[in-house]
Amino acid sequence: MSEQLSTPSSQPEEPDNFNSALLGGGVILVIGLIPLLNVLNACCLGIMLGGGAAVWHYATRHGLSLTSGEGFKLGALAGLLGGLAGLVVGYVLIALFNYQPGLNEIRDLMLNALGDDPTVRAQLERSFREQEQNALSISNIVLGVIGTAIIYPLFAGLGGVIGAAMFKKSPPSAN
Secondary structure: OOOOOOOOOOOOOOOOOHHHHHHHHHHHHHHHHOOOHHHHHHHOHHHHHHHHHHHHHHHHHHOOOOOHHHHHHHHHHHHHHHHHHHHHHHHHHHHHHOOOOOHHHHHHHHHHHOOOOHHHHHHHHHHHHHHHHOOOOHHHHHHHHHHHHHHHHHHHHHHHHHHHHHOOOOOOOOO
């Protein structure tokens, strides 16, 4: 019988960051699904908050500072998880209830912002009706997955970089 000995690695093992990424993804999912709160994603702010929340959770839970690159990676993972979960939940809501999170709020904002021109209003209304009718088309689903896989990790990664700068631990002072 041969017995294998495990040798300790030269570098200490980093704490697992998956729970932090899940928390950040959960923030992104919740912000994306709650009416009026989901308007934050019009400028990707909700996505960035999710990336920052992941970094905050990781830094405070483990008492560590993250570099901007580590913050970006953790935020991007949170963005990918939250974005894809939001996409799946959104498609389920459309299929079951014909409800698209945020669509009514965005339509109202655009109609109010563009004034009273009846031609513009009619075109916007027509575009939103077409979006509602074609929401579950194969092309919309494929574009949604591709767009989510690109945009969410980028903006959540940016939130992670900002979070890494905000939640840096100061080195212990020498007495």
